Structures are given as C-alpha cells and as structure tokens.
Amino acid sequence: MRWLRTFGEVVRSGLTIEETRLEPLLALRTAAGVAIVIGSTLWLVSPAYAASAALGAFSAGGATFQRTWRPRKVIALGAGAGLALSTFVGYLAAGRLVTFLPLLAVWAFAAGMAWALGSTAGIVAATTVGSMLVTITLPTSVGRALEHAGVIALGGVTQAVLILLFPIRRWGAHRDALADALAAVADYARRLRHDPTAPFEPEPLMTARDAAAVTPSQARTRPPVLHGPRGLAERILPVVAALADPDVGAPAEGPGRDRARELLDAAAVVLDAAARTVRRGTPAEVPAATAEVLHIDEEHEVLEGPARQAAERLVELLCEVLEIAGCGGARDDKTPTPHGPASAQFLVRPTMLRLLPVVVREVRPELRRDSPVIRHAVRLAAVATLGYLIASRLPLNHGYWAPIASVMVMRPDFHRTYARAVARLAGTLAGVALATGMVRALGPDAHVFGALAVVSAALSYTLIRTGYAYSQCFTAAYVVFLLGMGGQAWEQTVPERVVLTLIGGALAMLAYVVFPAWETPRLPGRLADWLAANGRYAAAVLRSHAEPTREHRADMRRALLASREARAAWQEAYEQARQEPVRPRGLTSREAEEAEEALKGFDRAAMVMESHVPRADSRFGPEAERLAEAVEADTAQAAVDVREHRNPDWGRVEDALHAWEGAAGDRSPVLRRGAQLQKRALEDLTAAVSRTPLERDIGSAREEQRMRAAVTAEDDGSGPGHRGG
Numbered sequence: 001m002r003w004l005r006t007f008g009e010v011v012r013s014g015l016t017i018e019e020t021r022l023e024p025l026l027a028l029r030t031a032a033g034v035a036i037v038i039g040s041t042l043w044l045v046s047p048a049y050a051a052s053a054a055l056g057a058f059s060a061g062g063a064t065f066q067r068t069w070r071p072r073k074v075i076a077l078g079a080g081a082g083l084a085l086s087t088f089v090g091y092l093a094a095g096r097l098v099t100f101l102p103l104l105a106v107w108a109f110a111a112g113m114a115w116a117l118g119s120t121a122g123i124v125a126a127t128t129v130g131s132m133l134v135t136i137t138l139p140t141s142v143g144r145a146l147e148h149a150g151v152i153a154l155g156g157v158t159q160a161v162l163i164l165l166f167p168i169r170r171w172g173a174h175r176d177a178l179a180d181a182l183a184a185v186a187d188y189a190r191r192l193r194h195d196p197t198a199p200f201e202p203e204p205l206m207t208a209r210d211a212a213a214v215t216p217s218q219a220r221t222r223p224p225v226l227h228g229p230r231g232l233a234e235r236i237l238p239v240v241a242a243l244a245d246p247d248v249g250a251p252a253e254g255p256g257r258d259r260a261r262e263l264l265d266a267a268a269v270v271l272d273a274a275a276r277t278v279r280r281g282t283p284a285e286v287p288a289a290t291a292e293v294l295h296i297d298e299e300h301e302v303l304e305g306p307a308r309q310a311a312e313r314l315v316e317l318l319c320e321v322l323e324i325a326g327c328g329g330a331r332d333d334k335t336p337t338p339h340g341p342a343s344a345q346f347l348v349r350p351t352m353l354r355l356l357p358v359v360v361r362e363v364r365p366e367l368r369r370d371s372p373v374i375r376h377a378v379r380l381a382a383v384a385t386l387g388y389l390i391a392s393r394l395p396l397n398h399g400y401w402a403p404i405a406s407v408m409v410m411r412p413d414f415h416r417t418y419a420r421a422v423a424r425l426a427g428t429l430a431g432v433a434l435a436t437g438m439v440r441a442l443g444p445d446a447h448v449f450g451a452l453a454v455v456s457a458a459l460s461y462t463l464i465r466t467g468y469a470y471s472q473c474f475t476a477a478y479v480v481f482l483l484g485m486g487g488q489a490w491e492q493t494v495p496e497r498v499v500l501t502l503i504g505g506a507l508a509m510l511a512y513v514v515f516p517a518w519e520t521p522r523l524p525g526r527l528a529d530w531l532a533a534n535g536r537y538a539a540a541v542l543r544s545h546a547e548p549t550r551e552h553r554a555d556m557r558r559a560l561l562a563s564r565e566a567r568a569a570w571q572e573a574y575e576q577a578r579q580e581p582v583r584p585r586g587l588t589s590r591e592a593e594e595a596e597e598a599l600k601g602f603d604r605a606a607m608v609m610e611s612h613v614p615r616a617d618s619r620f621g622p623e624a625e626r627l628a629e630a631v632e633a634d635t636a637q638a639a640v641d642v643r644e645h646r647n648p649d650w651g652r653v654e655d656a657l658h659a660w661e662g663a664a665g666d667r668s669p670v671l672r673r674g675a676q677l678q679k680r681a682l683e684d685l686t687a688a689v690s691r692t693p694l695e696r697d698i699g700s701a702r703e704e705q706r707m708r709a710a711v712t713a714e715d716d717g718s719g720p721g722h723r724g725g
Contacts, residue, residue, distance in 0.1 A: 006581035010415065014423035020465045025168050030061035031458035033159040038450045041151065042485075047446040049151070051482045055134060056083050056152025058457055058478065059127045061159050065464050066120040069174065069211050071218070073160035074352060079124050080156015083131040084149040090132035091145035097392075101385050107132060108384040108407065112377025115412055116366045117359060122412075129384060129407045133400035171223055174211045178230055179279040181208035185233045185240070186271035189264045192244035196252075199600040200241070200607075202564045205234060209561075213347035222346075225278055229324055233271070236317050238611035240267055243310040245608055247677060248670045255302040263311055266293040270318050273325040284325045294318055306670045310611060372517040376412040379511040383410065387507050396496045405504025406511075413519070414512050415579040421505035423469035428501045430469075431456075431476025436494050439484050449485035453478050519576040521585045526570045527595055528639035531685070533559070533566035534599055535635025538606040538678060542628035544613045545671050556610065563603065570596070586645055587689070594688035602681035609674035623660045624668075627675055630656035634682075647690040650682050 037057040041050035063079035064072040086107065093103040111129050115122035131152065169175075184204035191198045208230045214222055243260055246252040250260035273284040294315050303311050350358050366373040383406045391399030405428075409420040435456070442448055456478035464471045480494065519526075537559040544552045574592055577584075587595070630652035638648035657679060660672065 002583075003581045006579065007418070009579065010418040011422050013415065014419035014421075015426060015467070015469050017467050017470065018465065022462055022466070023168075024462055026065070027458050027461035027464075029162050029166055029168060030064060030159060030461050031454055033061055033155070033162050034058055034457045035454040036158050036162075037151075037155050038454060038485075042446065042450055047450075047485050050446075050450065051485050052134075052148055053151040053155065054453065054482055055131065056080065056087075057155030057158060059083055059131060060152075060156035061457070061461065062464070063120075063124045063127065064159060064163070065461060066123055067173070068118075068120045069213065069349070070352075071163075073163040075120070075124070076156045076159035076163060078156075078352065079127065080153045080159070082124065082128040083156070084153035086128040086132040087152055088145050088149040091148075092142070097389075101388070104129075104132065104388060104403075105381040105385045109377045109381040111407070112380035113363055113366065113373060115376060116363045116373045126380075126407050126410075129380075130404045133384075133388070133404055133407075171226065174222075174226055175279050175281070177204075177208045177211035178226060179275040180204045181233050182229060182271050182275040182278065185237055186268040186275065188237070189240045189268040189271065192240060193261045193264045196244040196246050196249075197601075197604070199597075199604055200237065203568060205230075205237070206564055206568060208233070209347070213349040215349050215351050217351075218349075219346050223281070225281065225324065227346075229274055229278060229321070232317055232321055232324075236267065236271070236314065236321075238607045239310055239314045239317065240264060241604060242608045242611040242670075243307060243314060248306055248608055248612075248673050249310055250303060250307045256304075256307060259302050260307065260311075262293050263314060266290045267314060267318055270294075270321050270325065274321045277325045286322060286325060291322070306612060313611070370522075372412045372519075375515060375517040376410070379515055380407060380410055382515075383407070383507050383511045387504055390503065390507075391500060396500065398496055399500065401497055401500035402504040402507070405501045406508040409505060410508045410511070412517065413576045414516065414581075415576060417512050418509055420468050421509050423467065424472050425501060425505050427469040427472025428476045429498060431473040431478075432480060432494050432497055434473070435477035435480035439480065444484070446485045449481045453481035453485065456481060518580055518582050519573045520580050520582050523573060523577055523584075523587045523592055524645065525643050526566075526573045527587065527592070527599075527689075528643040530563075530566040530570045530599055531642060532636055532639035533563040534603050534606070535632050535639075537563040538602070538609075538635075539628040539632035541606050541609050541613065542624045542631065542671075542675075545609070545668065546622070546624035546628065548614050553613070556613075560610075567599075567603070591688050595685055598681050598684035598688055601684065602678050605674045605677035605681060608677075609671055612668070612670045614668075623656075624671060627653070627656040627660065631678070638682075638685075642689055648682075648686050650679065650686070653679055653682065 034054060034057045038050050038054045041053045060076050060079040060083065064076050066075070068075055089107075090100070090103065093099040108129050111122070111125035114125035181204040184201070188198070188200045212226070212230055243249045244264060246257075250256045269290045270286055273286045276284040296312060296315055301308065301311075365371075368374065384403045387403035387406050388400070391402040405424060409417060409424050411417045411420065435452075438452065439449075456474045460471050460474035460478060463474065476497070479497070537556070540552070540556040540559040544556050574596070577592075578589065634648075634650050634652045638650070640646075641648045657675060660675070
C-alpha cells in the first residue's frame with residue numbers, strides 16, 4: 001500500500017505544472033544559437049552533419065538554464081568542452097564492447113560524483129554521458145571524430161558569444177536572490193506582528209550569501225546595489241525577532257505591543273521597497289507615514305528597556321535600507337578590488353582554472369559507502385552500461401536512447417528519479433506523437449525539419465522551468481525533427497524511441513529499488529548534526545556576551561552559517577524521507593516534527609540573544625562563559641545520544657543556570673531569559689525523541705498504523721482534503 005500511494009504521488013509530481021516566471025528572451029537567444037549551428041552546417045556540410053552538431057548546441061544551451069551564480073557564457077563554454085571531450089574519447093573506445101563499456105562505466109560514475117559539487121555540475125555531467133552515447137555512432141575515422149567534437153564545442157562557443165553580445169538581465173539571478181532575501185525578512189516582520197514567536201526559514205539568506213560569492217573579475221563589475229543590503233538583512237533579522245518576542249522584547253499587550261507592531265510593519269514596508277530597488281535597479285518610493293513611524297520620540301516613546309534598545313537599533317538599520325531604496329543603489333562605496341586587504345570585502349568564488357582543489361575537497365567526503373552521492377554514481381554507472389548492453393542486443397536501431405533516458409532522469413534521491421522517469425515517458429509520448437504528425441504532413445524536407453527543430457528547441461527552453469514533462473515534450477519533438485533532417489525514416493525512429501525510453505526509465509526506477517539511498521534511516525543523524533551545530537552557535541553567542549571581542553564575533557558568524565547549513569540538510573533529508581515508501585526507523589514523522597519545532601525554538605532564542613550582544617567595551621561575564629561551556633558540552637553529547645537512540649540529558653546546562661540564579665549583579669536579564677528559553681527548547685527536544693524500551697519496539701508499528709488510517713480517510717473521502725466540499 002505504501003508503494004502504491006507513493007507512486008501515485010510520484011505521478012502527480014512528475015506531471016505537475018510549476019508556477020514560475022517564464023524567460024522567453026533567454027529562450028529566444030539560446031534557440032538562436034541552435035539555429036546558427038544548424039543553418040551553417042546545413043549550408044556548408046550536410047543534413048546528417050547538422051543533426052549531430054545541433055545536439056551539442058542544444059545541450060550547451062540547456063546547461064545555461066541551470067541555476068548557477070557563474071556567468072552563463074562560462075557555463076556554455078564548459079558544457080561545450082565537456083560534450084566535445086566525451087564525444088571524442090567515446091569514439092576512440094567505440095567499436096568493441098570490451099573497451100567502450102569500461103569507459104562508459106567510468107565516465108558515468110564520474111558524472112554521478114559530480115553531484116557532490118551541486119545540481120548544476122551533476123546535470124551538465126549527465127549530458128556529457130548522453131553525448132558520448134549518441135555521437136560515437138556518427139564519425140567514421142579519428143579525423144571525423146575530431147571534426148564532430150569541434151562542431152559540438154563550437155555550439156558552446158556560439159551560445160557564449162550570443163550571451164556576450166546580447167546580455168539579458170545581467171546579474172539578474174544575483175539581484176533576484178538578494179531581493180528574495182530582503183522580501184523574506186519583510187515577510188518575517190509581518191508574521192511577527194501576529195505571531196511574536198514565529199520561526200524564520202533561513203534558506204533565502206543562504207541563497208543570497210551563495211549568490212554574493214564572486215570571482216575577482218566579477219567583483220570589479222558587480223553593480224553597487226548588490227554590495228550592502230544582504231548584510232543589512234542579516235543584521236535586521238535578529239533585531240525584529242528580539243523586538244517582537246514577549247519574553248525579552250515588547251510586552252505581550254498594551255501600548256508597547258501596538259508600538260512594536262507599528263515598527264514591524266514599517267520594517268516590512270522599507271524592506272519590500274529595498275527588494276524592489278534591488279530587483280529592478282531603480283529607486284522605490286516609501287510612504288511618508290512609514291518614515292514617520294520610524295521616528296523615536298525621546299520623551300513619549302512607550303517602549304522601555306531591552307525593547308527600547310531593539311527599537312532604536314532597528315530604526316538605525318532601517319535608515320540605511322531607506323538610503324538604498326531611495327537612490328536605487330548602495331551608498332557611495334567603492335567596488336572592492338581583488339588585490340590586497342580589500343579582497344576580504346567580498347566572498348571569493350574560485351575561478352574555473354582554480355576549481356581542482358575545490359572539487360577534491362567536495363568529492364572526498366562523499367567517498368564512503370553510505371553517501372547518497374557515491375550510491376547515485378554507482379547506480380548511474382551500472383544502469384548506463386546495462387542499458388547499453390540490453391539495447392545493443394535488441395533488434396532496434398538507436399539503442400543509445402535507453403541508457404540516455406536512464407542517465408537523464410536519475411537523481412540522487414528516490415522521489416525526483418521516479419517523478420522524472422514518469423515525466424520523461426509522458427513528455428516523450430506527447431512530443432513524438434506531435435512531431436510524427438507534422439513529419440507525415442510535411443514530407444521529407446531537411447530545411448523545413450531544421451526550422452521545426454529550432455522552434456521545438458525554443459519551446460523546450462521556454463518551458464524548462466514549468467515542469468520536466470512539458471519541456472521534454474518539445475525536446476522529444478526536437479530529436480524527431482533532427483533525425484528527419486538527417487534522413488531517418490520516422491516509421492522506424494518513432495516506435496524505437498518510445499520503446500527504448502520506456503526501457504531506460506524502467507531501468508532507472510529499478511536501480512533505486514535494488515540499490516537505494518533512503519534518507520529515512522538517516523534522519524536521527526541529520527537531527528543530531530543540526531543539534532550539535534545549534535549548540536555551537538548558542539555557545540558562540542554566549543561567549544560574545546561574556547567577552548565581546550572581534551574574534552568571538554567571527555566565531556559566532558561562522559557558527560551561525562554552520563547551523564544554517566545543518567538545518568538545511570535536515571530539512572532536505574526530512575522532505576525526501578516523507579516521500580519515500582519505507583517505514584520510519586528510529587524517528588517517526590510525529591517525533592521528527594516535534595524535534596524540529598524544538599530546535600527551531602532553540603535557534604530562535606540564540607538569535608534573539610545575538611541581537612543584544614554588547615559592545616566591545618563591556619566587561620567580562622563569567623556566568624555566560626560557564627553556560628556556554630555547558631551548552632556546547634551537553635548538545636555535543638546529546639547529538640551522540642540522539643544518533644544512538646538514547647535519551648539526551650541536560651545536567652550541565654541545569655547546573656550552570658542554577659549557579660547563575662545565585663550570582664549577584666546580573667547585568668543582562670535578556671541573556672538570562674534567552675538561556676531559560678533555550679533550556680525549555682532542549683526539554684521539548686527530549687520529550688520529542690525520548691521513548692521507553694516498549695515504545696521503541698512499537699513506534700514504527702504505530703507510525704505505520706497512522707499512515708494506513710490517513711490513506712483510508714483519503715480513500716473514503718473523510719480526510720482533510722475532502723472536508724467542506
């Protein structure tokens with residue numbers, strides 16, 4: 001039952017239309033690159049040669065639509081070079097299975113390991129495997145193989161030149177990432193008006209930080225508006241949380257709460273204006289009433305104590321944001337140069353020529369048996385070679401379609417692999433049917449088929465972000481038109497492509513069943529990693545309170561970033577585990593949700609405490625230092641306990657707080673209250689993950705029973721989705 005229900009969700013996911021902003025100008029420019037390659041090779045050489053050359057141009061163009069912060073022209077050149085190299089190396093080993101199959105296995109394994117560098121690297125690497133499988137059947141000599149490799153690389157060069165000559169929204173992705181971060185903080189401020197303890201999802205800030213990393217050459221040309229707002233958003237986030245919190249900020253009711261709501265609403269308006277400025281590059285209007293709210297009257301201000309401090313700090317930061325929104329860019333800061341001390345003023349991204357150490361550093365941790373990346377690489381290598389062997393034994397031409405279908409749909413996780421397999425089959429059927437009807441109606445004409453191939457490529461690029469099935473529909477039509485342009489009879493190619501795509505998709509789905517990489521059993525480890533990272537962040541905040549030095553602030557920032565990465569890893573793993581057809585092991589869905597809420601509360605308390613870190617002239621606080629050591633030690637031990645399914649204990653934290661209760665001259669009630677909130681969150685975590693031996697034995701059975709009840713409720717129409725008509 002679980003597999004049937006999961007497969008139904010997979011089908012819905014694979015055929016879902018994703019709501020996203022279309023980019024027709026980008027699609028038109030990329031399709032123009034395909035048209036240039038097809039037209040020139042049709043005119044200068046032959047239709048068959050144009051068909052093979054167009055595959056390289058299409059793949060290199062598709063690579064530029066992947067989400068990456070490097071310049072698109074660099075991605076196009078890199079993809080073209082990889083496609084050309086795989087084509088030439090594949091031809092040298094082609095002709096005998098004893099030489100080609102080992103090469104294919106090694107190449108596919110390397111393409112799978114490329115996922116350690118990110119999704120863009122993994123997808124581009126997978127296209128090189130497809131290029132190797134397709135074009136090795138075309139050349140007849142080493143010289144011709146070099147020619148084909150050169151033409152494929154020329155496709156990447158053509159796309160890069162068009163990007164250089166006709167830039168569209170240059171720095172647009174970076175602007176969107178920063179604007180989304182500002183808008184996320186604005187939305188958080190609005191939510192705090194109604195829910196003062198609402199959690200904040202840091203993903204937009206993480207994405208903005210990733211986008212802010214640039215190479216030295218990019219740093220010289222980056223727009224000034226992209227320099228400062230991210231740091232402001234990072235500093236505003238804990239301040240609005242501290243202002244809204246009823247324990248350490250504004251009172252829960254009364255004039256103070258009304259004043260806090262006014263300030264939070266004004267912060268949201270100002271941040272939204274800054275987001276519009278960053279996204280469009282033009283000044284944004286801020287209502288005069290909002291600016292009036294940001295004025296703090298020294299005599300009649302109703303906020304007092306820590307709430308007053310948070311309000312003053314918020315107004316100070318929002319004035320800087322107003323300056324950005326009003327002038328359409330950052331203040332008169334100089335763009336940092338990549339040499340000397342200024343190089344520390346921007347996040348450095350290595351250039352393409354210096355990526356080798358980065359690749360080694362990212363791949364090395366994945367070389368372990370339980371790594372999802374290496375398991376994906378093994379699956380990819382096995383399926384590619386097995387698919388090629390099976391297809392070569394079938395009485396069908398173009399047997400490479402089966403392994404290509406497998407390679408292009410496989411992902412490191414179960415849900416995306418199955419969803420893309422379903423989407424590819426559905427898109428292929430629709431695209432082949434559409435293209436076949438047009439081929440029959442128009443008859444054999446290489447130039448007409450070339451034009452239709454370009455139109456199909458443009459539509460595929462346009463729909464590339466609306467869903468894999470819809471983009472794949474026009475990709476399949478593109479391939480049919482290319483084969484028709486090359487002289488292939490549609491009566492043979494169309495049924496073959498459908499059958500071989502079905503075989504390839506089935507192999508990809510079967511591979512995940514035989515050699516899975518389930519996230520469900522790894523959830524306790526992910527939760528433990530997040531707990532330990534949160535503990536280090538909380539300890540760093542406490543040490544900054546105890547002794548506010550520059551070194552401690554730097555440690556606090558590094559710990560915060562590590563905590564966000566661990567939280568993102570947990571959330572990604574949890575979302576994947578919810579979509580897997582396996583029984584929960586060690587951590588049921590309900591326990592995972594409760595543990596997540598507890599750790600969010602712990603993280604939020606640390607963030608509130610961060611907003612009140614004193615200045616450098618503050619005196620030393622021994623109580624905070626002792627509590628920092630206790631928090632770090634207890635969370636590190638608790639992480640081990642969670643990983644090994646033992647009940648965590650917070651004895652050191654309790655002792656440190658008890659000693660603090662008896663200390664004289666407590667100078668930081670906010671810090672004390674934040675520490676108590678953290679203690680409460682840790683107790684909630686214990687309640688979420690602690691179970692008696694009997695509960696540990698029957699926990700999975702209860703979860704299974706709960707899931708069956710939910711399925712039954714859905715089937716008989718009594719579930720939440722059917723209520724209220």
